[in-house]
Amino acid sequence: MPSTFVIAQGGGPTAVINQTMAGAVLEIRRRHPKARVLGSRHGVRGIRDGDYVDLSDIPEEQLLRIAATPGAALGSTRDKPDAAYCDVILEGLKKADARAFIYIGGNDTAGTQQILTEAAQGSIAFVHAPKTIDNDLEENDHTPGFISAAEFVAGAFLSVDLDFRALPGIYVGIVMGRHAGFLTAAAAAWRDEDTDGPHLIYVPERAFSVPRFIDEVKATLARHRRCVVAVSEGVTTADGKALVESIVPADKLERDAHGNIKLSGSDLSRAFENALAEGLPGKRARVDALGYMPRGYIGAVNAVDAQEAFDAGVFAIDAADKGGGSVALKYEGGKTVLKLVPLANVAGKTRHMPDDFMLPDANHLSEKGLEYLRRLVPGRFKIGRPFV
Template sequence: MSRTFVIAQGGGPTAVINQTLAGAVIAARRRHGDVRVLGAKHGIRGIAADDFIDLTAFSDGDLMHIANTPNSALGSTRDKPDDAYCGRILEGLRKAKADAFVYIGGNDTAGTLQILDRAAGGPMTFVHAPKTIDNDLAENDHTPGFISAALFVVRAFLSVDLDFRALPGIYVGIVMGRHAGFLTASAAAWRRQAADGPHLVYVPEEPFSVERLVADIHATLDRFGRCVVAMSEGVTVAGGAPLAGHLIPAHRREHDAHGNIQLSGGDLGLALQSRLKEEFPKVRARVDTFGYLPRGFNFRRGAYTIDYESWINPRGRLRRNAPAVVAVAITT
């Protein structure tokens, strides 16, 4: 009996999310010789709009090229479906005759799958393939996407620490992470001595204040003559409000579709740098916002390097769940 797998990608792209995609497609084809593999463009949007690409004829070589390309090859979305949207998605899956839907992504993607699973009320299988640079999925030690992004962060801080040894001053690198500080904490992974940067690390899980930052920088300058700081974009001040809302003027604040203050832009860095220059007028102070750079960092050395966790994880899940249909969407 022919089977159909639907596969899609959600949330922010990473350097290895396409490895998960390729691993899932190849595993499905090897386990089910007559499988039909569909790709939904831009996640659940493609399913609702009946916008698929048939990946059945893609060679393993083509899939390997996709696997080694940083981005989300199928296109992505951050849509959070309401009841009406869920109905359109489920109708799209039924129209595609999908036996299973594999969705690659992080917390929001997992939440979307849970909503669809409850709404479906039938035999269709819903499989979550974890991907998030924030590393904040429950019951995971680490997730695909985190290691490659963390490698960028740790290399960046190692390099900038050497820069500020040559020309001492204050450096702050603002790293992605609205609620989780794993990526920011990775900045200290290669520290070997107390004098190595980053000297200060601030994560969303711990209370933060600008006054504390200034005091900590003063102490670090007195001790080492320079200060390198790793800071999560999501650090919060008194009352749990994000620092961005505290420092950025109201007319400069941007918000996403869900009402959250945009944290990955450069306004927080500019506001913080201005404050540091006021507090330390005679010291060189620089603030960089890493933004999307860590998640898109292409760390591979060869054309066919495999991130084995990203590659093997979906293959194992497909073997255990043995879904009937895999659909994958790729943008043109």
């Protein structure tokens, strides 16, 4: 039997994706002490190019230090292989004498594993181990990486709200999240009293309207003298287009290999600045994009998230020994448990935030939404209430 396990990381890095790699490597050592473990650099590119790091004998101490470090230690990629690319990958895996390929990533990564599974016809086990700050994988209660990112976002909005109490005005914080609003919603996880920000939450699941936005900001200012807003970079207008598409000419939209529009630039910030300047002239308004910080800020690595990511890596090896599939985090009987599910259930699919996580008629979280977020990101700080 072939004796090599290949591991790679795909998509955007997270605070805990290296925990999953470490969990997998240590479990291979425990189950298959003689197996070789190869880390493929930059996702499937390393397999294509024969660019591996041999993880077989890396000291456990070093591995655990890497596990505790954000980023993707093996490097990552946004390549989405087509059939020809998949043939090259398969050839590379055979050349490496691979018995299994564990690919840690989101729904695009699961998609690659699905294609490879079909092409390999059983000769190699393909496992998808979940990872994404977007929390948008089907079959999962939540995904490794989300809790740490959510904790950063909750802390950032709590902090900015305190800042804007002191110097009132309008604050709009733009949060990563193309199709799913979970991470943006996490901005409200640490609200305590009714006056606390964020006062408005805009997610991709709800159609965004500039006039309604201005009205809601006005109403909030009238009540609280300030208005703190959390908005997903992926908010869409009623015609189903990303808000940024209504601003940037089609030929200037930057896209990645998956055809996804780049959302992280200053265009969206400017759109909000302009809308506020026009709708609320003279009002102090500041727009920040939180950008890359939530997805790997070293000061917000959550211990539960880290453990779950490690456990998903361990479980991935059991999955490999059973023939492959996707590792999923379920919530059952009051705790997170790992299950093996078909790749097809996760590949290329997007789990949206349930509609009832938001209030039916307001851009804010429902009790159900808050309950979910507070379960994952319980309050970490007991603040002293300001006098203003």
